[in-house]
Amino acid sequence: MAPTFRVEEAGKPNALAEHRIVRKYDTHIMPWLVLLYIFQNLDKSAIGNAKLGGLVEHLHMKPIEYNWSVSIYFFGYLVMNAGPSLLAKVITPRRWIPLILMIWGAISMISAASKDAKDLMITRFFLGIFESGYFPCVMFYLPHFYKREEQAFRFGIFWLGTCIAGSTGGILAYFILQIKSQLHGWQSLFLIEGGLTVIAGAASYFFLPNVPREARFLTEEEKILADERLKDNKEPEGLSTLKWADVVAALKDWKLWSYVALDILFSSPLFSLLVFLPTIVNGLGFSALNAQLMVVPIYAVSTIASLLVTLSSDRFRDRGFHLAAVSFIAAIGFLVLTVVRSIAAQYVGAVIAGIGVFCSYPLGVSWLTTNFADNSTKRMVASAFMIGLGSLAGFASGFIYQAQDAPFYVPGNAINLASTFVCGVCSLGVRYFLHRANVGMDRADEKAAAEGIKSKDSVVTVTESGEVVEKKPFRYML
DSSP states (O other), rough: OOEEEEOOOOOOOTHHHHHHHHHHHHHHHHHHHHHHHHHHHHHHHHHHHHHHHHHHHTTTTTTTHHHHHHHHHHHHHHHHHHHHHHHHHHHHHHHHHHHHHHHHHHHHHHEEEEOOOOHHHHHHHHHHHHHTTTHHHHHHHHHGOGGGGGGGHHHHHHHHHHHHHHHHHHHHHHHHHHOOEEEEEEEEHHHHHHHHHHHHHHHHTTOOOOOGOOTSSSOOHHHHHHHHTTTOOOSOOOOTTTOHHHHHHHHTOOOHHHHHHHHHHHHHHHHHHHHHHHHHHHHOOHHHHHHHTTTTTHHHHHHHHHHHHHHHHTTOOSHHHHHHHHHHHHHHHHHHHHHOOOOHHHHHHHHHHHHHHHHHHHHHHHHHHHHTTTTTTHHHHHHHHHHHHHHHHHHHTTTSSSSSGGOOHHHHHHHHHHHHHHHHHHHHHHHHHHHHHHHHHHHHHHOOOOHOOTTTTOOEEETSSSSEEEEEOOOOOO
16 A cells, blocks of 8 residues: 655644653753752852842952952853853763763852952852853753754743742842851852752752653653654754864854844843842842842742743744843833832832843743754854853943942943843844745745755655655744
């Protein structure tokens, strides 16, 4: 009997089995990635809580020295980002992730021994170097398990690490700073949070597989299906293969630089809020310790919003409109912070701004990974450059909120207002050009079909039962 022919669509056979596999990923892989990201954010933003614990006074730091201590982290993040990220492809994520976590956790602990601003800046610089290898590694790692249309929500779940770190970090800092010991509160903060990172990093080696076929929580049948369901995601080279031609191709791709520009625009307000949110809330009249607690609702609301927005993004297979919408929401929040002087309104403005900027990041990074899905080396390079060059905004963010601008920080909020508004406009622009590219590919395929030529992007496979399956040609997610 001749083989049957169909085009692969949603609702295909084994949907229930696929659902079971995805749920196993969600319960075995995602919790670890989120936990480790929590520790990265705790160590990165600990300097903001340490400031309220007497760091500046005990190290006799000038305001500009504190700003440099915040920003130099991002300089380390920038100068070494691509290198560690490419090493992750060669060494494999299962080895790379535990290694860098244990190293940066140790560096965070060493920060407690700082005697002056110079010591603190050195440790912050090296902290940025080793933390720079984690996020791009996750951007490379997740597409080995999840389909393109499943990734935004998972990056939203992953992004929970930032929101949870912001809320629990404030609570954790509240209690740590009240510990009575021979150490200053800020020293205890660096030691405890860094020590927890080292422990979590060592434990992660035993729980994170490199690819589905190495996952001990999948049955043999599920491993086979897990590979089959990702045919559209995967590329011919192996996990540890690095081709320099792919590196060059990624650097020549206009999409990379578009996403870098977007990343800079939404990262500037994001990083500045991550570090200075306790200081901003403190300026509204709350005590240093109570300010730690008052940031918790902001992170809690932002967490819920981030999950809902990324779920919607996957549901409607859209990134551009969603990123534009949350960018404009953030702009409204910063507008309130800039022009309104009521304490209540200022706090509401901080909530609105937080919702917008915290939703933007998972949308931006998942937009890149879904549109570089055909080649893991290009995806890794693009991810590294997007996150690395985006850290330029992080470097600048350390100077956005200046001590002399307290308590309303009008210049800083105005800068973030402009950045988020421009980000919204540019998101619509990128979406338009991707749509044009898709239309061009559709027309090329229609012309080829009319001439009896098969689309070069179409992939045909034959199942064991003799069924011919044609996968749809690759198109950019808008």
